[in-house]
Amino acid sequence: MDLELVDAAKKPVTLTPGAAAFDSAASFAMIRGGHIDTVVLGALEVSQRGDIANWMVPGGTTLGVGGAMDLVVGAKRVIVTMTATTAEGAPKLVPECTLPLTAAGAVSTVITEHAVFRIVDGALVLTELLDGATESTVAAETSATYRVSL
Helix, strand or coil: EEEECCCCCEEEEECCCCCCCCCCHHHHHHHCCCCCCCECCCCCCECCCCCCCCCCCCCCCCCCCCCCHHHHHHCCEEEEECCCCCCCCCCCCCCCCCCCCCCCCCCCCCEEEEEEEEECCCCEEEEEEECCHHHHHHCCCCCCCCCCCC
């Protein structure tokens, strides 16, 4: 681990053979220049229209939005991977985000431990069930309105 080499979350990283690195100026030039086809990141909430909130929980520790806002508006496709519910059991796929937005309408795909959803024409569509999940399992952990196209 090189304490002088840190990732976007300000954590020390180790380069392995074949790794490449570049500074944040080059990173933001790629992102803001429209050179990123797909970004995969986590979220705290995603709305049924593809709005994403992934940088701040009110009352919690905030590191700042960082590059997430640039990534989700600069990439051609945004894939969110997240658990379907919070630690308290509240749905994270919601009708409207209640947390501060990172971007509106930016998400194209959401993957949880039980399902894959796509945003099609501004609406949430359940397209796959994963690992033996059922439609009733997904419905119980999703408060957003969605249609089914399995």
